[in-house]
Amino acid sequence: MEITTLHYLVVASALFIIGTIGVLTRRNVIIILMSIELILNAVNLNLVAFSRLYGLQGQVFSIFVITDAAAEAAVGLGILIAFFRNKETINADEIDLLKF
Amino acid sequence: MDPVATPYFFYGLSAVAVLSAVGVIMRRNPVHSAIALIFTLLSLAGLYLMLYAPFVAGVQIILYVGGIVVLFLFVIMLINIERMQREYQFNKQWLVGLLAAAALGALFVAVYVKGQSIFPQHAVRFPEQLNTQQVGKMLYVDYLLPFEIASLLLLVAIVGAVVMAKKRI
Numbered sequence: 524m525e526i527t528t529l530h531y532l533v534v535a536s537a538l539f540i541i542g543t544i545g546v547l548t549r550r551n552v553i554i555i556l557m558s559i560e561l562i563l564n565a566v567n568l569n570l571v572a573f574s575r576l577y578g579l580q581g582q583v584f585s586i587f588v589i590t591d592a593a594a595e596a597a598v599g600l601g602i603l604i605a606f607f608r609n610k611e612t613i614n615a616d617e618i619d620l621l622k623f
Numbered sequence: 624m625d626p627v628a629t630p631y632f633f634y635g636l637s638a639v640a641v642l643s644a645v646g647v648i649m650r651r652n653p654v655h656s657a658i659a660l661i662f663t664l665l666s667l668a669g670l671y672l673m674l675y676a677p678f679v680a681g682v683q684i685i686l687y688v689g690g691i692v693v694l695f696l697f698v699i700m701l702i703n704i705e706r707m708q709r710e711y712q713f714n715k716q717w718l719v720g721l722l723a724a725a726a727l728g729a730l731f732v733a734v735y736v737k738g739q740s741i742f743p744q745h746a747v748r749f750p751e752q753l754n755t756q757q758v759g760k761m762l763y764v765d766y767l768l769p770f771e772i773a774s775l776l777l778l779v780a781i782v783g784a785v786v787m788a789k790k791r792i
């Protein structure tokens with residue numbers, strides 16, 4: 524049995540959905556950032572799977588996505604450290620300084 | 624060279640990827656989540672190798688596993704996770720979250736099943752040994768402007784991270 528592109532797409536959508544569940548339901552901001560990484564990886568798997576069919580542009584774009592993920596993780600974790608210094612917690616539910 | 628036992632490798636790597644992704648979002652200790660994330664990323668690198676993308680697989684291992692996950696582990700070390708582990712790990716919207724994820728999954732399945740016929744049936748065979756060369760050429764010739772913009776983005780991220788994490792500016 525041959526492994527087709529659809530198999531890879533199913534794996535990528537499973538990863539995407541797991542990441543979505545993590546973002547929507549967890550309270551720990553670190554786990555939320557890790558779930559965002561899962562989502563970006565699912566997108567990367569889609570891009571590379573389609574680059575098998577259409578050409579190398581998908582691989583180039585997936586490298587840009589990895590760059591974005593690195594920048595996002597650095598800034599997000601910096602914000603997290605600043606928040607932890609102020610409020611001694613990293614629960615997403617308690618980040619409500621702008622809410623009244 | 625034709626690959627051998629492709630289905631076994633595919634199903635094994637996919638199972639590791641999906642199960643450790645479940646581990647990432649289910650574990651109570653963030654360190655365990657980070658370790659599970661490493662397993663997901665490594666098996667995804669294996670899947671990239673199966674898709675004839677060795678350069679992306681190498682970048683995945685070096686940048687994600689060697690860079691981003693280590694950054695996560697450093698931040699977990701800096702903050703106090705003892706108190707976090709005794710609290711509730713999931714918020715009150717978990718039912719809504721599961722429903723939204725199920726709707727999204729149904730949408731994906733519908734799109735993939737309907738759209739399968741428009742894919743080209745046979746994969747293009749690129750010469751494997753030229754992959755890195757071709758990706759580099761495309762990156763520096765066709766996509767030079769996005770490449771420079773990405774470098775600017777990284778500069779902004781460095782400055783932003785330092786400003787955020789600094790005690791006083």
